[in-house]
Amino acid sequence: MATPEKVAAVQELADQFRASNAVMITEYRGLSVPQLAKLRGELRGEATYVVAKNTLTALAAKDAGVEGLDDLLVGPSAIAFVTGDPVAAAKGLKAFAKENDKLVIKGGVLDGNTISADEINKLADLESREVLLAKAAGAMKASLFGAAYLFQAPLAQAARAADALRAKQEDAA
Numbered sequence: 001m002a003t004p005e006k007v008a009a010v011q012e013l014a015d016q017f018r019a020s021n022a023v024m025i026t027e028y029r030g031l032s033v034p035q036l037a038k039l040r041g042e043l044r045g046e047a048t049y050v051v052a053k054n055t056l057t058a059l060a061a062k063d064a065g066v067e068g069l070d071d072l073l074v075g076p077s078a079i080a081f082v083t084g085d086p087v088a089a090a091k092g093l094k095a096f097a098k099e100n101d102k103l104v105i106k107g108g109v110l111d112g113n114t115i116s117a118d119e120i121n122k123l124a125d126l127e128s129r130e131v132l133l134a135k136a137a138g139a140m141k142a143s144l145f146g147a148a149y150l151f152q153a154p155l156a157q158a159a160r161a162a163d164a165l166r167a168k169q170e171d172a173a
Contacts, residue, residue: 006056009052009053009056009060010056010059010060010063011060011063012060013050013052013056013057013060013061013079014060014061014063014064015064016048016050016060016079016081017060017061017063017064017066017081018064019081019083020081020082020083021082021083021086021110021111022082022086022089022108022109022110022111023066023069023079023080023081023082023108023109024047024079024080024082024089024090024093024105024107024108024120025069025072025073025077025078025079025080025105025106025107025108026077026078026079026080026093026097026103026104026105026106027075027076027077027078027103027104027106028051028076028077028078028102028103029075029076029102029104030102031100031102031103035100036049036051036078038096039092039093039096039103042092042095042096043080043089043092043093045084046082046083046084046085046088046089046092047080047081047082047083047084047089047092048080048081048083049078049079049080049081050078050079050080050081051076051077051078051079052077052078052079054073054074054077057069057073057077057079058070058073066109066112067114068109068114069108069109069114072106072107072108077106080093080108085128085129086110086123087123087124087126087128087129088128090120090121090123090124091124093105093120093124094120094121094124095124104117105117105120105121107119107120108120110123
């Protein structure tokens with residue numbers, strides 16, 4: 001029998017699944033309450049870190065249309081519902097896991113696709129969105145300068161040839 005509290009918990013989790021652009025599942029076995037509070041603080045703004053029962057999480061994921069999490073929901077699991085930048089959230093989880101070896105990243109879902117723990121670590125190794133945009137803008141600017149140089153080169157070459165011809169005629173006269 002489903003109690004009203006469990007139905008409300010499943011509904012709340014399903015709403016978080018729908019509102020998230022990524023979900024990352026971790027195992028938190030052995031972490032203290034202050035350590036979990038610190039992790040929540042580090043993820044604030046990018047993700048919401050929630051400890052929930054696996055059966056309720058599986059029901060909520062199915063209700064929200066998220067698939068591929070059943071294999072990850074084994075043992076004590078916590079979910080990072082990412083509403084901000086997935087790269088920043090992955091960086092926060094990876095940095096915390098490096099400091100606290102008891103936090104284990106299991107995997108997750110990004111844009112509807114299941115991702116493994118290795119893929120989350122690769123995501124964490126990416127540069128931030130701002131840096132990638134700056135690099136793309138720099139590359140576009142460089143190619144524009146290259147194009148401008150190519151368009152100017154024939155004109156400059158023609159001007160040098162005309163100047164050399166003028167100098168030759170002056171020498172001949």
